[in-house]
Amino acid sequence: MxxxxxxxxxxxxxxxxxxxVYCSNPLEMRSRSVELGAAEWQRVFGEAAxxxxxxxxxxxxxxxxxxxxxxxxxxxxxxGLYVNLITSGIGLAEARLEALVSAGLDHIQxxxxxxxxxxxxxxxxxxxxxxxxxxxxxxxxxxxxxxxNIVVHRRNLAHLPEMIALAEELGVGRLEIANVQYYxxxxxxxxxxxxxREQVRQTIAIVDAxxxxxxxxxxxxxxxxxxxxxxxxxxxxxxxxxxxxxDPAGVALPCHAARVIPGLQFDSVQxxxxxxxxxxxxxxxxFRGDEWMQEPCRSCERxxxxxxxxxxQAFLYTGDAxxxxxxxxxxxxxxxxxxVIADAPATDGDDQPAHWVYxxxxxxxxxxxx
Amino acid sequence: xxLLPESILRLTGPGPRILELCDxxxxxxxxxxxxxxxxxxxxxxxxxxxxRTFLVSxxxxxALDFE
Numbered sequence: 010m011x012x013x014x015x016x017x018x019x020x021x022x023x024x025x026x027x028x029x030v031y032c033s034n035p036l037e038m039r040s041r042s043v044e045l046g047a048a049e050w051q052r053v054f055g056e057a058a059x060x061x062x063x064x065x066x067x068x069x070x071x072x073x074x075x076x077x078x079x080x081x082x083x084x085x086x087x088x089g090l091y092v093n094l095i096t097s098g099i100g101l102a103e104a105r106l107e108a109l110v111s112a113g114l115d116h117i118q119x120x121x122x123x124x125x126x127x128x129x130x131x132x133x134x135x136x137x138x139x140x141x142x143x144x145x146x147x148x149x150x151x152x153x154x155x156x157x158n159i160v161v162h163r164r165n166l167a168h169l170p171e172m173i174a175l176a177e178e179l180g181v182g183r184l185e186i187a188n189v190q191y192y193x194x195x196x197x198x199x200x201x202x203x204x205x206r207e208q209v210r211q212t213i214a215i216v217d218a219x220x221x222x223x224x225x226x227x228x229x230x231x232x233x234x235x236x237x238x239x240x241x242x243x244x245x246x247x248x249x250x251x252x253x254x255x256d257p258a259g260v261a262l263p264c265h266a267a268r269v270i271p272g273l274q275f276d277s278v279q280x281x282x283x284x285x286x287x288x289x290x291x292x293x294x295x296f297r298g299d300e301w302m303q304e305p306c307r308s309c310e311r312x313x314x315x316x317x318x319x320x321x322q323a324f325l326y327t328g329d330a331x332x333x334x335x336x337x338x339x340x341x342x343x344x345x346x347x348x349v350i351a352d353a354p355a356t357d358g359d360d361q362p363a364h365w366v367y368x369x370x371x372x373x374x375x376x377x378x379x
Numbered sequence: 380x381x382l383l384p385e386s387i388l389r390l391t392g393p394g395p396r397i398l399e400l401c402d403x404x405x406x407x408x409x410x411x412x413x414x415x416x417x418x419x420x421x422x423x424x425x426x427x428x429x430x431r432t433f434l435v436s437x438x439x440x441x442a443l444d445f446e
Binding site: 093115118154156182185227 | 380382384385387435438439440441444
């Protein structure tokens, strides 16, 4: 079976002015000193395009924390890729926005934490909300596709109608309502972030009604928490099947969280061609196909649809990255997820003080040992 | 192939040709007229219906805007 990657997620830095409690970056972050330079990224974008990649997602950390983001956009376009910038927007002055659009940027995804400033700033661990609102008004004036992204969880789902109204007011073409995924910094915060079952039910109703009302004006994509699902998600569309993530230091991974799985050697684009990493490396082949699967996955008719779910989640809960994703109702370990749901407070938790684990900014952190 | 922020649409049949004609200056009516001339053996009403359905479905995905 031959696999072709369609998207490259380039985590061009782990530095970020925000400290969001659900950041998808790994707990052990890359410092500035090990970040790939623009010339290296340019070479990698070319190699990715040759492999079949069509879309480039520039993300972080905050990709604008680098001084050369415009150059990265240009390099992506020169390689023939559709270039998407995933940003918090902090500090994005008009001149730089103009430079990014002139460099050929196709799409901007701007993240919001809430519709209410105090709540948003609590989650981001810094004052950011007002600046985002101001920026959104400016982005609209440019010829660039615009998505507003809101990460939702127990503490802000009560404001979902207001958040949708905010997206309407800002005139975005697409709204992404993404429930927190419990990896990275969200994992230690999961009991405070996990919505109640009732909140999930209401989310579905609110989103369905908004989709109908806004048809043709705004597209709404919604990601529900897999902890409440009957079957696992097809994580990343299957391990090593369509996506490549490259971290700030150039290490290629099949997903954001893959480094939590022990015993896997992930290769760097600094020492190996991307094609070799995709086609030959042990790490990318490790969970392709179904040879590695255990029961109940191996004989399950859903295995070609969800690929046994998420390998990182399987490892985080069972200690075995080959196990069935524990969110699956067929998993013998489903009880571990039910226990997390049972332990989470029954209310939305707005009245209780939350003790968050905030993401750290690696600017001055020492380089981690590879 | 049409690239969207988080997805890829594989266009088949007359789709790519219809999009080629959507160059920012033609109106929907211009696009329909051009295709009716190009495919003169096909039922012109059917071409009108198909073009409209196709463009509306792209608009609903926010892949296309009318100015």
